[in-house]
Amino acid sequence: MLQLLRRMNNFYLQGSCRANCYRFEIDGTQVGWISPHVASLLTRYPDVFSPPHGGAVSLCHGLDSYRKRSEAVDAVLQTLRQESSLFCLKGWRDEKYSVMPKFSDPPLMWMERAATSLFGVKRYGVHVNGYTVSDTGEVSMWLARRSPTKQTYPGLLDNVAAGGLxxxxxxxxTLVKECQEEACIPAATAEKACPVTTVSYTYEDEEGVFPESQFIFDLELPPKFKPRVGDGEVQHFYLLPIDKVKELLATDDFKPNSAMVVLDFLIRHSYIEPDTEPCYQEFVAGLHQTL
Amino acid sequence: MLQLLRRMNNFYLQGSCRANCYRFEIDGTQVGWISPHVASLLTRYPDVFSPPHGGAVSLCHGLDSYRKRSEAVDAVLQTLRQESSLFCLKGWRDEKYSVMPKFSDPPLMWMERAATSLFGVKRYGVHVNGYTVSDTGEVSMWLARRSPTKQTYPGLLDNVAAGGLxxxxxxxxTLVKECQEEACIPAATAEKACPVTTVSYTYEDEEGVFPESQFIFDLELPPKFKPRVGDGEVQHFYLLPIDKVKELLATDDFKPNSAMVVLDFLIRHSYIEPDTEPCYQEFVAGLHQTL
Structure with a gap:
């Protein structure tokens, strides 16, 4: 697990692109990270992006409203997408994500989901731990196997439902919608999900920088209830005893951030104990890394 | 709460002493932070501490075992204590804390608890959330009022039991011992406490640098059970409904790290929700800051 947590937080490690990245700023406030490669592409659009200065790439001052910023950046992204010079834009989803310094701040613009990693803009989502408690108190967890045709992490194990905000x-x-669409969990059941924490991490890969925070919910499902494949994002659901879940967590069969969500569940529900797991504190720290 | 979380993590803020601190190293591995003032005092003991070099103060190479390191440093601390030049050493407790780079590493030496802040050595402890659930499912929390004669944070509200490792x-x-000593909770009851997470933070004040991680346990107590004052560290116990606990959390009547532990309890038990608390994610981040 430590290895996974390190990989999912590799942006914080020495030797990451962080030292070479520009801050992405709007009105002097940082909202992301831009690699030198992307920064140099953006210099072609001087009406939208000011050239790198003082370690930062900024939106031009004239773009002084939510709409103006969003539309100007979207036009640039549409051009870059056509040129197909950036691989991640092939995954264009027509899904608008909010861009803001902190979650509690008002959004300064929206940005196409597929482009957020180019700007290292923080993404938020929800993940649901679906589980059952038997008459004898034994806990089992519902896991999903992602469809083999999913754009990202095809065929890997996942939480019962999850989605971006x-x-x-x-x-x-968002939670209720994802529960319905992905797992056919009725709204009345999904509404009972309990918010319990967030899981946060920042990784980098060839497609950019991914600072993410997931809002985590625990959802106890009736023992007789069975999630069903909904919109085709999942190929199968499994109900597994905790020991089996622990075993799977040690393999690389899990979507990485979903494995983190399961690890957090195991810690919060005392299936991992600090006297017997020497890395307990490092586990918790790795689940909550923020810039 | 955000203000409290910022204060308890002020070592990470710009303008903290961090930029001027030396790393405290043993055999090339960092185990703490030393302020310039303390570093200059330590130059008087060249047989124990190598002079500052490359941003670090190190133990001398000859001190090549757990015992040698512990005894040599303790001798220096005893001298400094006699000179009474360092206020925090007036709080000498004859309590040995382990010094190690990470909790999962073998300890490299022990150090008197009262001196750890001079070396910015990480301290570990346990905190217990004692609570009851009524027949109708209502949760109330047991809180302690610290004795007015306690060396630290006298008279403030605290968790039902807590202690350093x-x-x-x-x-x-440690948890069972503290439950018995501080709150007269029988061992058989305390044993049922569930480990749920850690709470980590680093603050600085005039006595030094305090990187701390607390192992957190939830302990559901029978509705009829009442904690009683034990070793005199507590003057009174209160059983309070969650709404009242929330109210108190907004005052400065709480020992700061115990307030963080209560905030974590409220989040994990869904008494704070992300759709209505804009700072939800910042709260969780502030409860888990690590270097």
């Missing part, structure tokens, strides 16, 4: 959409609302 | 003593063992 689009601009202007509530957290619980 | 001494060298070589187990985590659950």
């Amino acid at each position: 689009s601009a202007g959409v509530g957290i619980k609302h | 001494s060298a070589g003593v187990g985590i659950k063992h």
Whole structure:
């Protein structure tokens, strides 16, 4: 697990691109990280992006409203997408994500989801731990196997439901929608999900920088209830005893951030104990890394 | 709460002493932070501490064992204590804390608890959330009012039991001992406490640098059970409904790190929700800051 946590937080490690990245700023406030490669592409659009200065790439001052910023950046991204010079833009989703310094701040613009990693803009989502408690108190966890045709992490194990937070959409609302669409969990059941924490991390890969925070919910499902494949994002659901879940967590069969969510569940529900797991504190730290 | 979390993590803020601190190293591995003032005092003991070099103060190479390091440093500290030039050493407790780079590493030496802040050595402890659930499912929390004669934070509100982790003593063992000593909770009851997470932070004040991680346990107590004042560290115990606990959390009547532990409890038990608390993610981040 430590290895996974390190990989999911590799942006914080020495030798990451962080030292070479520019801050992405709007009105003097940082909202992301831009690699030198992306920064040099953006110099072609001087009406939208000021050239790198003092370690930062900024939106031009004239772009002084949510709409102006969003539309100007979107036009640049549409051009870059056509040129197909950036691989991640092939995954264009027509999903608008909010861009803001902190979650509690008002959004300064929206940005296409597929482009957020180019700007190292923080993404938020929800993940749901679906579980059952038997008459004898034994806990089992529902896990999903992602569809083999999913754009990202095809065929890997995942939480029972999860999804990204689009601009202007509530957290619980997103959870209920994803539960219905992905796992056919009725809204009345999904509404009972309990918010319990966040899981945060920042990784970099060839597609950019990914600072992410997931809002985590625990959802106890009735023992007789079975999630069903909904919108085709999942190929199968499994109900597994905790020992089996622990075993799987040690393999690389999990979508990485979903493995982190399961690890957090195991810690919060006392299936991992600090006297017997020497890395307990490092586990918790790795689940909550923020810039 | 954000203000409290910032204060308890002020070592990470710009303008903290961090930029001027030396790393405290043993055999090339960092185990703490030393302020310039303390570093200059230590130059008087060249047989124990190598002079500052490359941003670090190190133990001399000849001190090549747990015992040699511990005894040599202790001798220096005893001298400094006699000179009474360092205020924090007036709080000498004859309590040995382990010094190690990470909790999962073998300890490299022990150090008197009262001196750890001079060396910015990480301290570990346990905190217990004692609570009851009524027949109708209502949760109330037991809080302690610290004795007015306590050396630290006299008269403030605290968790039902808490204590530092001494060298070589187990985590659950410490919890059971503190529950018995401070709150007269029988061992058989305290044993049922569930480990749920850690709470980590680093603050600086005039006595030094305090990187700390607390192992957190939830302990559901029978509705009829009442904690009683034990060793005199507490003057009174209160059983309070969650709404009242929330109210108190907004005052400065709490020992700061205990307030963080209560905030974590409220988040994990869904008494704070991300759709209605804009700072939810910042709260969670502030409860888990690590270097």
